[in-house]
Amino acid sequence: MAWNEPGGGNKDPWSGKGPDQGPPDLDEVVRKLQERLGGLFGGKGWRGSGKSDGNGGSPGWGGAGGGISGNAVMLGAAVLFVIWLASGIYIVGPAERGVVLRFGAYTKITAPGPHWRIPYPIDEVRKVNVDEISSFTHKAAMLTKDENIVDVELTVQSRIQDAADYLFQDQSPEKTLRDATETVVRKTIGGSHLDFILTEGRSAVAATIRERAQGLINQYKTGLEITSVNMQPAKPPEQVKEAFDDAIKAREDKERLENKAEAYANEILPQARGEAARVLANAKAYRDKVVAGAEGETSRFLAILNEYEKAPQVTRERLYLETMEQVLGGSNKVLLDVEEGNSLMYLPLDQLINAGNRRDQARELKDPGSAADQEPKSAPQRKVVRERRSRR
Secondary structure (H helix, E strand, O other): OOOOOOOOOOOOOOOOOOOOOOOOOHHHHHHHHHHHHHHHOOOOOOOOOOOOOOOOOOOOOOOOOOOOOHHHHHHHHHHHHHHHHHOOEEEEOOOEEEEEEEOOEEEEEEOOEEEEOOOOOOEEEEEEEOOOOEEEEEEEEEEOOOOOEEEEEEEEEEEEOOHHHHHHOOOOHHHHHHHHHHHHHHHHHHOOOHHHHHOOOHHHHHHHHHHHHHHHHHHOOOOEEEEEEEEOOOEOOHHHHHHHHHHHHHHHHHHHHHHHHHHHHHHHHHHHHHHHHHHHHHHHHHHHHHHHHHHHHHHHHHHHHHHHHHOHHHHHHHHHHHHHHHHHOOOOOEEEOOOOOOOEEEOOHHHHHHHHHHHHHHHHHHOHHHHHHHOOOOHHHHHHHHHHHHHO
16 A cells, blocks of 8 residues: 555655654754765764754864865865866867867867867867868759750868868858859859860860859868869750750761861872872982983093094004994904905904804703714714714
């Protein structure tokens, strides 16, 4: 049965009193608590009985009976002071920078590692991660310089470069970066032609957007650094996509044909240049040959003319003899001009004999047996045969 139910005797388990006892005396409870606290600090409790004295004073520590000692108070204060100083030690992570504030004002930036600051509430440290990469994607349909609409999508990645500017110079650096990116993208796309954006100009447009956006957020001192701008291939609106695809295909065919023609030209031109160089070299060689021959003939003629002027008769005879030697040098017959008589033909018998010998040798090589039968084996017989042949 519960203590507060009817018939339960009304025994309060917290008061320690019986059913007829009233609530505990509040002064008594306070006095006991004070005595226990005083025992912890080496004293004997409050001075007096815990009630006010006759002069209206309030009870307190100390007195003749004891109290908290001065050494204990100083020791406790020293321990608390050391704990307070130790609370100023902090560690900055490898990817972080510590921004130290003194009474709320920026003081300095600390590098990674252990550091000490004046403990709270004088100094405060805010740690900022400067290696974390944050990114966002921007999509929009924009008007180009040649009045065409194009869908642009790009991803911007950034990180914190200056922790102090990031915390105190701009209220919302990320929003400022987004607004700056949108402004720069519209300006850059609006100043470029559609063909340039769709084809080879994508990387150039992305680089321009990054440079301009970085310059703009630097003016606002956001403390952010744009690490990269990745621009996806620009696309025309869906309503005119087929027409753009046809135009792109025609452009690709044009480039293919131009490359093919250039390759053919690169193949033909070296051959033509080589052929032209060869013809020029042959012509130059022929020219040099003719000129050299003409110069040689001229020199020879002048030399003969010089000798002719000195001895005309001797020179004429020498020229005649040299000419006849050249004309008759390859003939097997010799004509002798005899004065007061008929011309006599001289037959070169030695050459005729040599010609007969050559025929015999050829016959022997062709048919050695028949030649052996027809030709006498003895030397006198061969000599008689040769004389007969020579007489013929």
